[in-house]
Amino acid sequence: MNLKELLRENILNLKPYSCARDEFKGQASVYLDANESPYNSPCNRYPDPYQLKLKEQISAIKHVPVSKIFLGNGSDEAIDLLYRAFCEPEVDNVVAIEPTYGMYRVSADINNVGYRPVMLNSDFDIEAYRIMDGTNARTKIIWLCSPNNPTANSLNTEEVLKVLRWFRGIVVIDEAYIDFSERESYSKYLKEYPNLVILQTFSKAWANAGVRLGMAFASEEIIAVLNKIKYPYNINILTQEHIQKALKKNNVAQVQEWIRQIKEQRAVLMEELKSLPMVLEVYPSDANFILAKMDGAIHVYNILVKKSIIVRDRSKVSLCDDCLRITVGTPEENQALMSELRKLRY
Numbered sequence: 001m002n003l004k005e006l007l008r009e010n011i012l013n014l015k016p017y018s019c020a021r022d023e024f025k026g027q028a029s030v031y032l033d034a035n036e037s038p039y040n041s042p043c044n045r046y047p048d049p050y051q052l053k054l055k056e057q058i059s060a061i062k063h064v065p066v067s068k069i070f071l072g073n074g075s076d077e078a079i080d081l082l083y084r085a086f087c088e089p090e091v092d093n094v095v096a097i098e099p100t101y102g103m104y105r106v107s108a109d110i111n112n113v114g115y116r117p118v119m120l121n122s123d124f125d126i127e128a129y130r131i132m133d134g135t136n137a138r139t140k141i142i143w144l145c146s147p148n149n150p151t152a153n154s155l156n157t158e159e160v161l162k163v164l165r166w167f168r169g170i171v172v173i174d175e176a177y178i179d180f181s182e183r184e185s186y187s188k189y190l191k192e193y194p195n196l197v198i199l200q201t202f203s204k205a206w207a208n209a210g211v212r213l214g215m216a217f218a219s220e221e222i223i224a225v226l227n228k229i230k231y232p233y234n235i236n237i238l239t240q241e242h243i244q245k246a247l248k249k250n251n252v253a254q255v256q257e258w259i260r261q262i263k264e265q266r267a268v269l270m271e272e273l274k275s276l277p278m279v280l281e282v283y284p285s286d287a288n289f290i291l292a293k294m295d296g297a298i299h300v301y302n303i304l305v306k307k308s309i310i311v312r313d314r315s316k317v318s319l320c321d322d323c324l325r326i327t328v329g330t331p332e333e334n335q336a337l338m339s340e341l342r343k344l345r346y
């Protein structure tokens with residue numbers, strides 16, 4: 001892969017905005033360089049544009065060097081920046097598995113970039129040669145998501161590695177749900193594959209969706225490009241400080257306990273769902289949600305809404321006819337759902 005050939009020319013040649021915190025790094029006693037207010041500490045100060053303290057903590061937990069980490073305002077920022085870095089509007093395109101997370105397509109549409117979905121097989125899995133068949137000379141990015149949303153399964157590792165070997169552009173593996181899976185992260189392949197970008201997030205297992213922090217792991221060269229084109233102060237002080245606290249040892253233990261409980265509840269909920277007459281199939285899950293095929297998904301969905309229980313209707317999604325996507329909640333929330341479902345008459 002040649003990054004220079006892959007990048008849009010304007011991005012390759014871009015001279016980035018140089019902010020005050022770029023020009024002077026280090027400690028001083030009087031800061032009169034950024035037109036900040038001297039009052040209302042700490043929010044009066046612009047945040048660290050490269051979030052170094054936070055990245056050092058993330059690096060220790062994820063075993064990825066600081067230089068290979070990008071932080072964004074949710075994973076959605078990294079998704080958008082990858083389009084803007086690599087895909088020339090109206091000229092370039094991307095390939096993505098189908099069905100998958102909706103933001104890859106929306107972001108392609110916003111950036112006026114072609115989107116070429118390749119249908120998963122009936123096991124919701126990929127075949128590398130079919131993914132490659134979906135590409136052409138103008139394909140810059142392949143979007144994979146494992147464990148995948150909304151199908152809940154992890155993709156076949158051998159096939160994913162074939163795509164990484166065969167494709168000469170960027171391969172993104174979105175691991176938003178990796179903490180609920182027994183599989184290892186693909187981050188151990190970063191050295192071997194300079195075209196690999198991994199997305200992770202604090203929105204799911206880390207229980208911080210409201211704070212908005214997403215991670216991208218990739219080669220130094222790709223991370224440098226994302227840093228060059230992001231808003232200078234994309235991660236605010238409150239988010240940086242909040243997640244630094246979340247990464248302290250005792251809180252990490254709490255998060256691990258939450259993950260254990262969610263996986264336990266996932267198994268309970270899957271068994272209970274299988275016992276219901278209107279549930280036709282419960283698909284395997286490596287995530288914190290369950291995809292279930294219903295006899296009349298929309299009917300079930302509407303009854304649950306009336307009972308103030310909201311699940312996600314995925315029945316219009318390809319390969320997901322009559323499917324509901326159910327997030328695993330607390331034992332009480334899951335039992336509230338089950339007790340309403342048991343009342344349904346068929």
Ligand SMILES: *Cc1c(COP(=O)(O)O)cnc(C)c1O
Pocket residue numbers: 073074075076077101145149174176200201202203204209213214
């Ligand atoms: C929930 C989810 C995310 C998280 O996005 P954020 O912007 O980090 O909240 C990313 N990818 C997938 C596939 C998801 O389902």
